[in-house]
Amino acid sequence: MKDSIRSSRRQLLRIGAALSGGLVAGRQGALADENNPGQLGTPLGPYGERSPFEKAVRWRRDSKTPETGSSFTPLQDSVGTLTPSSLHYERHHAGIPTIDPAQHQLVIHGMVNRPLSLSVAEIKRLPSVSRTLVLECGGNSGSEWAAKTGPDVQRSYGLASCSEWTGVPLSLLLAEVGVQPGASWVIAEGADACRMERSIPIAKAMDNILVAYGQNGEALHPAQGYPLRLIIPGWEGNANVKWLHSLKLTDQAYMARDETAKYTELMPDGKAWMFAFQMEAKSVITFPSGGQKLPGLGLYELSGLAWSGRGQIERVDITTDGGQSWVKAQLQEPRLPMAFTRFRLPWRFEGREAVIASRAVDESGYVQPTREALIATRGTHSAYHFNGIKLWKVQADGMVTNVEA
Ligand SMILES: Nc1nc2c(c(=O)[nH]1)N[C@H]1C(S)=C(S)[C@@H](COP(=O)(O)O)O[C@H]1N2
Numbered sequence: 177m178k179d180s181i182r183s184s185r186r187q188l189l190r191i192g193a194a195l196s197g198g199l200v201a202g203r204q205g206a207l208a209d210e211n212n213p214g215q216l217g218t219p220l221g222p223y224g225e226r227s228p229f230e231k232a233v234r235w236r237r238d239s240k241t242p243e244t245g246s247s248f249t250p251l252q253d254s255v256g257t258l259t260p261s262s263l264h265y266e267r268h269h270a271g272i273p274t275i276d277p278a279q280h281q282l283v284i285h286g287m288v289n290r291p292l293s294l295s296v297a298e299i300k301r302l303p304s305v306s307r308t309l310v311l312e313c314g315g316n317s318g319s320e321w322a323a324k325t326g327p328d329v330q331r332s333y334g335l336a337s338c339s340e341w342t343g344v345p346l347s348l349l350l351a352e353v354g355v356q357p358g359a360s361w362v363i364a365e366g367a368d369a370c371r372m373e374r375s376i377p378i379a380k381a382m383d384n385i386l387v388a389y390g391q392n393g394e395a396l397h398p399a400q401g402y403p404l405r406l407i408i409p410g411w412e413g414n415a416n417v418k419w420l421h422s423l424k425l426t427d428q429a430y431m432a433r434d435e436t437a438k439y440t441e442l443m444p445d446g447k448a449w450m451f452a453f454q455m456e457a458k459s460v461i462t463f464p465s466g467g468q469k470l471p472g473l474g475l476y477e478l479s480g481l482a483w484s485g486r487g488q489i490e491r492v493d494i495t496t497d498g499g500q501s502w503v504k505a506q507l508q509e510p511r512l513p514m515a516f517t518r519f520r521l522p523w524r525f526e527g528r529e530a531v532i533a534s535r536a537v538d539e540s541g542y543v544q545p546t547r548e549a550l551i552a553t554r555g556t557h558s559a560y561h562f563n564g565i566k567l568w569k570v571q572a573d574g575m576v577t578n579v580e581a
């Protein structure tokens with residue numbers, strides 16, 4: 177403990193030198209602060225707001241109608257490992273329905289012995305669990321398949337967010353209804369206008385899926401599926417059906433729109449890759465990242481996020497020379513499986529162009545591939561499940577762009 181205090185103090189001294197007197201100047205400024213005579217503050221409030229000086233917002237991609245489309249988490253402004261619910265990415269196919277939880281029911285039916293209709297209050301009475309998990313759209317960083325990749329981390333990687341979800345294990349509800357022999361799929365349906373449907377194999381339903389009602393210590397936000405949604409650890413966002421009102425047990429997949437026309441990949445041999453549920457290991461540097469500008473020379477902390485649908489992040493390597501050499505980043509503990517893991521590495525910017533990137537390795541030994549390696553196996557017709565290494569170029573003047581700019 178003492179040693180770590182001593183070494184962090186040593187580091188602080190070095191940082192002081194690196195910022196070339198900036199810390200000292202700041203302290204004198206604070207002592208001479210005449211603009212803040214200590215006025216009485218604003219009154220207490222019933223529900224918190226962030227500081228009016230904080231401006232990070234979701235970025236909304238243009239879409240044909242205001243109700244459909246996606247909005248992206250501002251990962252460049254995120255610190256730590258959690259996404260505030262108000263900045264969680266959104267993906268809706270028919271807008272956000274307004275659902276009164278007192279009127280809402282979840283029906284579990286089909287190939288079951290005792291069909292059941294449960295109110296939200298009844299579900300909340302059942303034994304619950306909380307898990308911190310990434311939710312990531314299968315189309316996240318889909319722009320990276322193109323020759324000209326995304327210009328900033330929000331627009332290219334912001335369809336991923338990390339929350340603490342609370343809910344009832346789906347396995348518990350299935351045990352209650354009694355699954356009949358031969359039932360091999362669960363068809364989940366949402367109560368939004370598009371009645372979004374996805375087919376989920378029974379093995380995963382019995383394993384670790386949650387029927388969630390909580391997000392980050394309160395009820396789900398309406399955009400995230402209030403009052404009930406599926407949370408499927410490690411699987412593509414689309415299968416995590418929101419505004420959940422029906423679970424039907426069947427002996428075959430439904431071949432719904434979102435598992436055939438969408439979220440299906442055309443492979444180089446002309447075959448379709450369907451039900452590509454699991455999200456592979458992925459990482460991206462969030463600082464410095466596209467669109468940002470380093471204010472000067474000296475010491476910085478490179479930082480970013482890594483996650484894997486297979487489990488824990490084991491290691492993150494960082495390059496600052498375009499992939500010629502790699503060093504191990506520090507990982508924030510605890511490294512929760514299938515959650516964001518924050519990585520950090522001190523780095524000195526000396527005014528020379530640098531190409532920086534991160535490479536994640538997960539507990540299964542899976543190594544995040546280069547973009548070129550991914551394209552070599554998956555071809556160029558893909559839209560989903562991009563997890564290639566993302567390069568940023570720090571220009572000599574400190575401006576950060578994608579490598580193609
Ligand atoms: N009922 C319903 N569930 C849905 C969707 C939807 O439009 N309707 N969108 C899906 C998609 S494509 C994704 S990526 C995630 C997005 O969840 P979020 O908006 O909470 O981030 O929800 C999935 N579940």
Ligand SMILES: [Mo]
Pocket residue numbers: 267312313314315413414
């Ligand atoms: Mo999605």
